[in-house]
Amino acid sequence: MATTPSNWNEFRSDTFTTPSPEMLATVLHASTGDSVYNEDEDTLALQRQVCELTGHEAGLYCVSGTLSNQIAIRSHLNRPPHSVLCDYRSHIFVHEAAGLATLSQAMVTTVIPANGLYLTLEDVQRHYIPDDGDIHSAPTRVVSLENTLHGLVFPIDEIRRISKWCRANSIAIHCDGARIWDAAVASGVSLAEYGELFDSISLCLSKTLGAPIGSVLVGSESLIRVANHFKKQNGGGIRQAGPLARMGSYALTHNLGKLKTAHEYAAEVGRYAEELGLVLQIPVHTNFVFLDPEKSKIDPQWIREVGQKHNVKLASFRFAFSFQNTREAVDAVKAVLRDLHTLAQQKPYTSTTGHRFY
Numbered sequence: 630m631a632t633t634p635s636n637w638n639e640f641r642s643d644t645f646t647t648p649s650p651e652m653l654a655t656v657l658h659a660s661t662g663d664s665v666y667n668e669d670e671d672t673l674a675l676q677r678q679v680c681e682l683t684g685h686e687a688g689l690y691c692v693s694g695t696l697s698n699q700i701a702i703r704s705h706l707n708r709p710p711h712s713v714l715c716d717y718r719s720h721i722f723v724h725e726a727a728g729l730a731t732l733s734q735a736m737v738t739t740v741i742p743a744n745g746l747y748l749t750l751e752d753v754q755r756h757y758i759p760d761d762g763d764i765h766s767a768p769t770r771v772v773s774l775e776n777t778l779h780g781l782v783f784p785i786d787e788i789r790r791i792s793k794w795c796r797a798n799s800i801a802i803h804c805d806g807a808r809i810w811d812a813a814v815a816s817g818v819s820l821a822e823y824g825e826l827f828d829s830i831s832l833c834l835s836k837t838l839g840a841p842i843g844s845v846l847v848g849s850e851s852l853i854r855v856a857n858h859f860k861k862q863n864g865g866g867i868r869q870a871g872p873l874a875r876m877g878s879y880a881l882t883h884n885l886g887k888l889k890t891a892h893e894y895a896a897e898v899g900r901y902a903e904e905l906g907l908v909l910q911i912p913v914h915t916n917f918v919f920l921d922p923e924k925s926k927i928d929p930q931w932i933r934e935v936g937q938k939h940n941v942k943l944a945s946f947r948f949a950f951s952f953q954n955t956r957e958a959v960d961a962v963k964a965v966l967r968d969l970h971t972l973a974q975q976k977p978y979t980s981t982t983g984h985r986f987y
């Protein structure tokens with residue numbers, strides 16, 4: 630009989646997805662080679678699996694998306710002065726502990742999309758730093774896009790425009806694809822179509838896909854060779870990675886088809902919030918709902934408390950859905966929204982704190 634996942638009522642993040650008993654059982658059959666010596670069969674198989682999906686030459690299993698992103702960008706760079714251009718909300722800038730400054734010694738050009746949703750080629754052209762010999766500047770060497778970003782699917786046609794321009798200007802283009810699986814499911818664009826537009830992609834197995842750990846970085850043979858060096862330098866070498874990689878392969882094989890469930894939960898809750906009169910920050914494309922606490926007159930502190938009352942785990946105005954949530958939990962989230970709306974009616978909150986992303 631299927632057991633209810635321990636995180637059935639978890640909406641703080643999709644990083645809280647947990648391995649199923651079936652996934653854990655596969656570990657017993659895992660290979661046990663030393664993956665630092667590239668001798669672990671399950672790790673090599675997982676890397677091949679992701680390369681085949683994305684159409685890239687080589688893959689590198691990493692313990693985290695942060696490591697995968699940071700060594701990818703570092704591997705595109707040579708020597709400073711150089712800069713990386715990304716959306717101001719990008720995880721590589723906001724949530725990776727200034728790795729771009731330390732590991733890459735890079736300046737970061739953060740861009741607020743003119744359309745409020747995703748970067749366009751015009752945004753990039755307006756803000757990139759040309760390599761024109763001006764000794765005052767740090768030329769843009771990498772453009773990093775995130776797909777999905779806060780659950781938003783990046784339009785493929787815009788990625789094509791930015792990719793074509795980057796390649797014409799000898800600028801590397803990286804994708805933080807922690808949730809590119811969700812972008813593919815929501816848009817119908819294949820991972821191979823995304824893959825050909827990026828010089829490197831970091832794909833997380835440990836978020837919406839439900840593996841307990843790990844990401845795979847894909848790119849050219851030469852890029853991955855350099856990235857593997859930076860992986861080892863930063864303590865990312867894994868000895869018997871087989872058990873971990875096997876769970877990653879299991880997640881890829883068995884959970885990709887379940888992502889739509891989370892997307893449907895999020896769409897339902899987003900619609901419900903708006904029907905109540907609450908305001909969303911951004912549209913719901915995949916597995917995230919972002920309330921706008923200021924326009925909804927909600928104190929973010931209420932959210933955690935009201936969540937506890939209804940036995941759902943909430944951290945802020947970002948609601949993250951996964952295929953491991955239950956119908957009961959989603960209904961409880963809707964009850965939370967009803968209470969928040971009532972509170973906002975009774976004592977509308979005016980923000981006095983600085984803006985946080987979630």
Ligand SMILES: Cc1ncc(COP(=O)(O)O)c(C=O)c1O
Nearest residue numbers: 644693694695696720805807835
């Ligand atoms: C968009 C995005 N990229 C990268 C990461 C980093 O992944 P990890 O937590 O495994 O370092 C996360 C969060 O987990 C993320 O949300």
Ligand SMILES: C[C@@H](O)[C@H](N)C(=O)O
Nearest residue numbers: 641642643644720724
């Ligand atoms: C906080 C951040 O690192 C994580 N990826 C999340 O989305 O919850």
